[in-house]
Amino acid sequence: xxxxxxxxxxxxxxxxxxxxxxxxxxxxxxxxxxxxxxxxxxxxxxxxxxxxxxxxxxxxxxxxxxxxxxxxxxxxxxxxxxxxxxxxxxxxxxxxxxxxxxxxxxxxxxxxxxxxxxxxxxxxxxxxxxxxxxxxxxxxxxxxxxxxxxxxxxxxxx
Numbered sequence: 001x002x003x004x005x006x007x008x009x010x011x012x013x014x015x016x017x018x019x020x021x022x023x024x025x026x027x028x029x030x031x032x033x034x035x036x037x038x039x040x041x042x043x044x045x046x047x048x049x050x051x052x053x054x055x056x057x058x059x060x061x062x063x064x065x066x067x068x069x070x071x072x073x074x075x076x077x078x079x080x081x082x083x084x085x086x087x088x089x090x091x092x093x094x095x096x097x098x099x100x101x102x103x104x105x106x107x108x109x110x111x112x113x114x115x116x117x118x119x120x121x122x123x124x125x126x127x128x129x130x131x132x133x134x135x136x137x138x139x140x141x142x143x144x145x146x147x148x149x150x151x152x153x154x155x156x157x158x
Contacts, residue, residue, distance in 0.1 A: 001072045003063040003079055006030060006089070008047055009056055015044050015089035016062070016080040018072045027059040044089040070135060074099045097124070102132055109137045 002023055006015040019026040033039040034048040063075040077098045080090060101122055108118045115129050124132075 001065050002061050003072055003076045005060050005062050005079065007058045009058060011047065013047060013087050013089050014083050015041060016076055016083065018076045023059070023061050041089055041091055047089065073097060074102065097128065102136065105129060105132045106137045109133055
């Protein structure tokens with residue numbers, strides 16, 4: 001698994017992504033999508049359309065890990081957060097889940113904080129919170145007595 005950066009040298013703008021594909025193949029995918037005007041990231045496509053010159057772009061591997069690891073999700077977020085917002089080519093709605101945020105969510109789950117309160121405090125989706133619980137805090141159990149989660153009552157017991 002790789003976390004990579006694609007940088008437009010003249011503007012300093014950078015896209016951060018992750019892939020299990022070989023870096024050269026993933027870079028070729030991006031180039032093909034850009035040339036065909038169908039890249040999923042609109043900011044990157046607009047910048048490409050201004051100057052369709054491959055020599056103005058750099059592709060680099062920022063992190064490499066093994067395929068079974070979930071670390072790539074957090075590494076991607078950490079690398080993306082190092083780039084100032086105005087220089088990011090990633091869409092604004094790209095989820096940035098760092099290890100720090102994940103650890104806060106785990107602690108809040110262990111402390112019995114409701115999903116909706118974790119969502120509000122950490123700006124995470126309910127699905128992300130559920131995934132964190134499943135992957136990292138599976139020892140926490142729920143019963144249907146107190147609080148609300150999507151209309152379903154819950155109580156966290158340890």
